Amino acid sequence: MFIVFRCRCGQHLYAREEAKSRTCPCGRRLDLGKVLILARADDAREAGDIVRHLQMDGRQTTGFRPAGQ
Numbered sequence: 001m002f003i004v005f006r007c008r009c010g011q012h013l014y015a016r017e018e019a020k021s022r023t024c025p026c027g028r029r030l031d032l033g034k035v036l037i038l039a040r041a042d043d044a045r046e047a048g049d050i051v052r053h054l055q056m057d058g059r060q061t062t063g064f065r066p067a068g069q
């Protein structure tokens with residue numbers, strides 16, 4: 001599983017659920033135990049799709065549902 005989350009700089013990122021941390025392009029090192037998880041995905045491609053949608057949306061989204069509402 002992959003998790004999708006957001007850095008304080010506004011960048012949306014994804015990482016493997018079992019990872020401990022992820023470094024954002026802005027330079028912040030994010031502790032994955034503390035981030036707000038916006039979505040979960042089965043694989044990297046789906047996680048990438050979710051991140052792209054969130055970036056296009058340009059606003060914070062919680063409870064994201066990939067298919068319909």
Ligand SMILES: [Zn+2]
Pocket residue numbers: 007008009010011024025026027028
């Ligand atoms: Zn950042």
